[in-house]
Amino acid sequence: MRSITLSQAVNEAIAEEMRRDPTVIILGEDVAEAGTPFKVLSGLVEEFGTDRVIDTPISEPGFTGIAVGAAMTGLRPIVDLMFGDFLYLVMDQLCNQAAKTHYMSGGKLTVPMVLRTNLGATRRSAAQHSQSLHALVAHIPGLKVAMPSSAYEAKGLMKTAIRDNNPVVIFEDKLMYQDKAPVPEEEFLIPFGEAKVHQAGDDITLIATSSMVQVAQAAARLLAAQNISAEVIDPRTIAPLDCSTLIESVKKTSRAIVIDEGHQQYGVTAEIASVIAHDAFYYLDAPVHRMGAMDVPVPFSPVLEDLTVPTPDRVVEQAKKLMRGVREHVA
Amino acid sequence: MASNQREQWLRMYEQMVKIRQFEFQANQLYLDAKMPGLTHMYSGQEAVAVGICDALEKTDSITSTHRGHGHCVAKGAEFKAMFCELLGKAEGYCRGKGGSMHIADQDNGNLGANAIVGGSAGIATGAALTAKILGTDSVTVCFFGDGAMGQGLLYEVMNMAALWHLPVIYACENNHYGEYTKTEEMAAGELKARGEAFGIEAFEVDGQNVLAVNNLTQTLVERSRKGEGPFLMVLDTYRYHGHHVGDINRTYYRSKEEEAHWRDERDPIDNFEAHMIAKKGATKKELKEIRARVEQEAKAAVEYALQADYPPLDEVDSHVFAA
Structure with a gap:
């Protein structure tokens, strides 16, 4: 193709x-x-x-x-x-x-x-x-x-x-x-409200939107090298939100990180984490972890700006903590 | 007098009487605590809505304001569905979901009242863009008050309408007060000049004189259809009631003498009635019969609406999205 x-x-x-x-x-x-x-x-x-x-x-x-x-x-x-x-x-x-x-x-x-x-x-x-x-x-x-x-x-x-x-x-x-x-040359449409499982996995679900999907995919590759099998899911539309695909995945893996480039406070990560906490609570082995953009206006200086958004390394770090059962709040 | 002119005069007279009567009944519903929420009375401004809408075809569009019952009636809406909407009933124009400030009646070209001051300026201009792109000869009138002259959106869309020669008429009803404040305390310079700054031809007209409003609108509609728009009309008018029905004690912002002057000297319906009789367009008896008939229709519609059903509760989450 x-x-x-x-x-x-x-x-x-x-x-x-x-x-x-x-x-x-x-x-x-x-x-x-x-x-x-x-x-x-x-x-x-x-x-x-x-x-x-x-x-x-x-x-x-x-x-x-x-x-x-x-x-x-x-x-x-x-x-x-x-x-x-x-x-x-x-x-x-x-x-x-x-x-x-x-x-x-x-x-x-x-x-x-x-x-x-x-x-x-x-x-x-x-x-x-x-x-x-x-x-x-x-x-x-x-x-x-x-x-x-x-x-x-x-x-x-x-x-x-x-x-x-x-x-x-x-x-x-x-x-x-x-x-x-x-991208196929023939016509295709993607229905709204249908998440895509980019990569199947068993140990942890990485739910990521837009720019963060490639971050999650890179993290999944790094995790695979350490024998942690991550499932990467992209909701594709956040309104409507395909809740059932997310919930079914977390029921299987028992752990989830939600990654989104919007600010963390009151953001998409909060909404999705609450959906999981509500509907997959009894399947969870660790609290659902949220990774959004840092709650600061985006700074200009490159060394500061790079701190504000989730990166594959930070996702890996969090995933490993969840796997070990370490509960720690990291913004 | 030519019979078609007499017909038009009687039609405009009846429409003005209908608006006055609708507002009288709506105010009564409020005072009797039978109407949820509150509403903004159009009484006193009837010649504006009727003079303009009588110059439009059914296929022409309008956008309206929070003070929108007059525009709605003038564009052809029925009492029953309007009162049902005011009372939140299922047979209302919007199945009770819009209420007084959001009545839309697209079958008659009313794209809706709007509870954001100046909020429909974009919608009206967009409707005119549709007409231009699809090559229909439809014209859109954007009703707004002097208060909306403070909103930046209006100038953004006036600029684009002028650049693109869109068939839209901006109708500023200057009723001299934005909520509880005099227009001259809020608007610097001449209102008309705000359109002229964009090269839009602007006109001032006595908004209490339905014939003057109608004559000017006919000309501007015809010119708009030929691609000579947009235009701005500033219509000098007056609202008899307060900003809304609960605004009873108004002496801190306008005098009772001023209110009496407009009611007694410049009432659009009384003055048109006198004019029609003087020009032998109608007899006093004929006009009295119209007033009586409209009153009966309004009362019957209110009774109907009071008895009508509320929407089924499962409609609360329908119409969020279109299929």
């Missing part, structure tokens, strides 16, 4: 859906000729024209609101939000408008829109261009949240998101745009 980059996968997914459905449009800052600062959308304006690939002013709430109205009246807009950090700017339009319209109208109005944005630290971009804010939106009923962990997931989840009749927020890891993975 051919391999393509995550960037190409997103581009292909959007291009295919735009060919299939003339109501799909993209709007955002520098999405047309510039193809976004990450060059993810290069070539789309040449094929689909400026009526469907629309450069907007630097007005995130404005163009997100326009997308909500366009979605309510017959289009399927994709909003390009250049950095996940800008989510704070669009919260009213996303959470008060898009997320609630279907419910508040008793099911009469729908908002089939996609907001694609990114997450991920260690790009040396400091506190306002490095955040992973998916937990904020996953908290809001009415929003779906997808977190692709490779080019394959990026393509399949994006196509599903565009066809979904609800607002969907997709977080791409901005450090993975050039990472290649095998």
